[in-house]
Amino acid sequence: MKGMKSKKIAVVDIETTGNSYKRGDRMIQIAVVLIENMKITETYSSFVNPKQPIPAFITELTGISDSDIEHAPDFIKIAPRIHEMLYGAVFVAHNVQFDLPFLNGELTAAGYAEFLNDTWDTVELSRALMPEAASFKLGDLTDNLSLAHDRPHQADSDALATAELLISLHKKVLSMPLITVEQLAEQAAFLKSDLDLFFKQCINEKKENITDLPDELEVFRGIAVKRKLFTKTPERNTEFDIEPFIRQLVPGYQKRKAQLDMITDILDAFNGGQHAVIEAGTGVGKTLGFLIPAIIQVNKGKKIMMSTQTLQQQDQLMLTAEKINQHLGYSFSTTVLKGRANYIHMLKFEQSLKERDRQYDTVLAKMQLLTWLTETETGDIDELNLSGGSLLYWNRIRHSGWYLDKQQDPWAERDFYSYSLMKAEQADIVITNHSMLAADKFKNTPSFPAYDFLLIDEAHHLEDTCRNQWGTKLDYMNIKFAITRLTGAQEDGLAEKLEQILNKHAINSSRFTPDHFEQLNLETDTSFNQLGQYFKLHVIRQRGLQKQKLLLEETGKEDWKYVTYSFERLLSELKKCLKILVTQLDDIGKKKSSLSANDKASVEEAGALIQEWEQLIEIIRMLFIRRQHQQITWIEGDLRSVPGSLTIVANELVLGEKIQEAFFNDDIPAAAVSATLAVNGSFDHFLKSSGLEEKKVILKAYESPFDYQNHVRLMVPSDLPDIKSVSPEEYVEWITGHLAVIAEATQGRMLVLFTSHEMLRNTYELIKESQQMEDFVLIAQGISAGSRTKLSKNFRKFDKAVLFGTSSFWEGLDIPGEDLSCLVMVRLPFSPPDEPLIKAQWERARAEKRNPFQEVSLPKAVLRFRQGFGRLIRHENDRGIFMVFDKRLISASYGKAFTDSIPKMTVEEKSLDECIFDIEQWL
Template identity: 45%
Template structure:
């Protein structure tokens, strides 16, 4: 660390110096011998006005820079700072290229020393960070970052971050440093020079590896440790008396207040397991349902010696159960408990394949970066699970080469003892509780090699999603990007990808029989398939655009694909799908015959050649799966299936997916799942409609007489914690055009936001309405000092948008579908919830349409049997976002008058906790919010 580093940050009028954008602030922080030794910053007169957007972002105005020096006046100082130093910045190419232009314009030679990028370094050294934005990294590392987007503050934080990164880099094991060094030539910055120095320093001293690190076959990695297992005394049976439950909870929470609902739920779960019954348990917000099913599951597992499975829909809940709830559970119980998390095989890295790819010559930036991230991650991970890693989309393509799958050729036994997937399965065999997800639970029913050990007792949390997960599982899908990626990995002979390598191997090593298809014939098939695939997705897009009911301005469209309709677009799709399928079969046969020849000489293959055959075997499996999907979607769709297309109008070719799913999964679930298990407990905060479980029972294929059913209300005092208002001065949703409706709700939202000081979540049912409302609010300029965050407009995942929302004092979050549930914003951060429309599925949504047809054919009422109950469950989820703890207070504003004017509105209000409802105009709503909050 004896080097000199100069950390630079600039604020500018825009991001294109070539088009005349100029600097408005320069800041530099100098680091020498591992310490900050100097800070310098200056405003700069750009000799042009600062755009409003930049002023809003940086807080720098024309008045502030009008007396500032020109850049040419501070250039000598800047150059003296940079002398003999590494140039460092967060996203270095931007700052360096901008500065170069300004230095050269001022008549000096540019800077040509070594550069470092803290974004690139952070990606490599913090491979599991959620985000690499400077403010997010500062938060993660506990650095104070008072004024983001002001150069002096940004430069100082970047300098502190650099010191942390250098320290971490310097202390990596010698093997890891050497492997990083081999890859670092392909980076954007000069990390290779730095690594060179660190390796030299490292070589001169004896290396003491940390206790938890080992080096195996030249790779440094964290030693495997036992899963969540806590010590405790022996097990003496458990009668579940009230005072025993109380004592257990006090052990884990010294200030525990008894929650009656939680105890009732514990008894219900335990009773269902003991009596070998299925149970549906609706537990309102605040019941504490995770521990209420974990305690009896643990007790039953210990008593019976059987493993209990806990299945969730989201990975978020899985992580929460493992890292937060299981440790509490272990504190409470008087016996040791072993709990593990188990995911599908392809979630885990194959170390044998990874090590093999380290030998490849790489020139792809994303692949190089991913390899470096993984080398560092192996020093930290206990699981080898990709969900921990933050890879770029290019990195995900690389992951598909190193993920764990059925190995046939690469019998590199040296890694078996360290294999994360085998370790996870072995731990699962001995576990009392296994946490997994709905998708793996369902896959395991039909898999040849089951991943989960035998089980007969299961808790299905987030149970209202089990039907949706089952539809995906029993269905098929084909999407353009995956198909293109797969064919790209095979490649034409001249592209020197897998097919070329396979052909070369066969040529060198094996004797091809006479009837063998010639390489140029196979090459022609690959060329035809690529052409035919483009053609197939082109005609699918033509069909979708012609038969969509959606307006032209909407980006994402969903269209049902109805095979009974005879029209020329449909015929074109079916004919192309048939040609594509025919060629696909030919390609599969050609690859299989080549694999067969190589299989005979397996013992004579080198490690590299076996690794190649692994990749080919894996692609062959993917091709067979694709052939099955193609068959089920186009050639054999059963009348019980609904087929539909989803595409993005902005890049129809790249973003097209076609799905086929059963209209109803109830029979599948009954036959393949519930009839085979002794006891399944289905739980969620939203299972009932108007206090009846009959809708969900039918959807799941259960029979009411064979289930126990329990509703456990929320312990929160909704009457005194929540006000529910229906706006009575907005037009009826369907009585006006979308434009008029958006104008009127945007005005309401602005007034409500000012009264509530932000802190509001607005739930929409359509992306289009959300986008237009967002644009109107932004254009109006009334909420300039609010952070307005909109799903699908502001970039980032749901959890990132939620985190950003919580970071700002005055924030407004606009969300659709996925924001109606699973978003947890306790306390003052969220005080106002606006529901724009009752969440009915659009009538032309393919699955809803097919369900309605099916019910109508059975002589039932599609609205009351399906559309209404489905909307009520989603509405309950939405309402559940507001009150997350017993001290939360808030206001719910509903813009959709149908909740009080329509006959069915009562079904919504009867399904949520009892809250008095009032009708008010906007002035009264604003007044209420002021006084109540």
């Protein structure tokens, strides 16, 4: 087979009135770029008259309007030219599954045969060759590679960008190790487009010009990987003056007294062996105020542990720390430490490559991992952009420790997780997340290295994270997945693999029978069906809500006994199977010297499953056999899909003492920092939840330096109904009308925060159905595809966009400048009173003669309100409208608790018309 030089390649992009040719959508623009010898030789583009109006959304997306296509040719007139360019070519598009059906529809309508040659999809190719890309949209990929792409979503610009992307990816393949390209070609045979031919032609080109492997790569056991580097201990930098250092570090630096005071406070706490609790408002410069005390202590030879809430924030802290380190001439070492399950287990991966798996997501994941292993130094899954379906495959090959001796693993010296622990031992600053920090605290053998000081960022999340981490959870899907890993489908389960090892080595051991698996599945289904019946019978259904939670306040009811009995039977079956599994692995382990690498990989996979099953057994015991009195337990699920959606959860109600013991003890000084810790100027809520005494802690609150009085207008529409006086459906109708009018006044650029996903979805669907906002791009969490980061990025991309969010969108979302001009809070963020945790906390407060509303619900709501408000003004020159659709902010006695918790500004209560007039004048 010849290389690329012999290939004619036609890169095609089209714009259309919609996404389905069969449903009547038509082409409005087409572009073709010809490539020969991997160079662009010819380009062609034309508008096409679709004989139908162009929807407003398409015009907003593409910039193509009805006037552009009014005098454009019908497709039939340009069909001969298109057919000539495509003849004998490989068809390339960024999402072939979209462009080719449209093109073939138009070709056949014009009297030409369908295009049936080979196709290469640059989405698939990019996924395989750029596994760390945050997004595989064409515009994001061209940005990533610094390729020219001046008019995204116009066919001529997109086709040219796709052609440049293909050429760039071809160059990348030619620079990769030959063995990796051969493995990619083997896997690509199972993709949707014909990329196996692309890789085979690249192999031929590489064989014509064989080069040595770069020094930073090695091939071990048939897989090309990046060599691991161990950095020398850096030389300590001398003491530096804090303010001049920050001035040098931050372009356009303006002195922030609060930031300098915050640094001093943390240093005072550390030097005095105390704890500090610090609230730093937006604009104080929290990140530097947090990092610089750590670096000063490192210069004194101390070791720092830092923790933040999310993996994304963890990586962001690492980037900032590296930037500071660069300015200091690399005088300290920093590393990120994550849980074992974040890392790849290379022996399991090696074994999986030998299995011919045709499942699409698995094939794509294998290709991504092969590429990534030539680039990664960490082996951390968070570097990868895996699809949801690929995560099932990742669960098979992720790290779970060693069942056999570590020395039995040929990859042990190159193990990524061991490498991360080694780096953590050597590093001056270790950055982790609250979940891992909490999980490690009460392990029998902790993974964390010893440290001198602890810095906790985003500290308002600490209690909830600890509650989740130290709690217990069992869900139907998880247990079924664990069973499937053992029993397998189409003889690919671990039981079958272990059976083969036992037979191959003539090992006499316990054996599984079909009865074991049948009984195990039966008892699982029976127990969760029984739990589902109990849930449906006792849950108090709320109109319009399908996802429900049921607090198990008492378990003496007769029907709960049936649930317990069924889980006891499940427990018995799990223990039987676990005993067989452990016996088999013990017997196989006696022959470990004669086991092949494939055998060892299967044993390690089975060892991971044993750990999982032991946990499942312990969880079932804790939930059904020996429930803890200090815990609250509840069932949650979707009434439309019982038992599949069922989860049973047990969490501790009061954690202060345990958190204090773990993070605020007398041995290690700790500083807890956040933008939102105080309620009405008081830290009582945080101190109580963390087991801290005010007199033993340095407490400071630094207000934001921003001019909110002149940069924010806080409005409450007076013509909205009281939220409790109308049904949820009527309330959604009211707010939908208001949102449409406000969006017109602000020209989009609006974030709408909901307290429930049900209301978000109902509002979104009513707006879509009524077409009240058809000129706007509507982006909704849980409805529009993508992560929070992806949705906010899409929001910034369009001029007239509205973003609907709930839960995680109340904080951590950073949309500065004019991209966000209006924040709408649909209602005050009180947790539902029947939320199991809130309900249990209320009952405890009542029992202790305390006011549950004032001590439980109000502080949580005020903190959430502050977090939501914080989305609006991110930089000192930002301006915006803060609209609250909840008259309780003004009318309720507790409304002042909310308004006093944010910077001082006038609350304007006026009719919607007056609000709109003011918005238009002010913005």
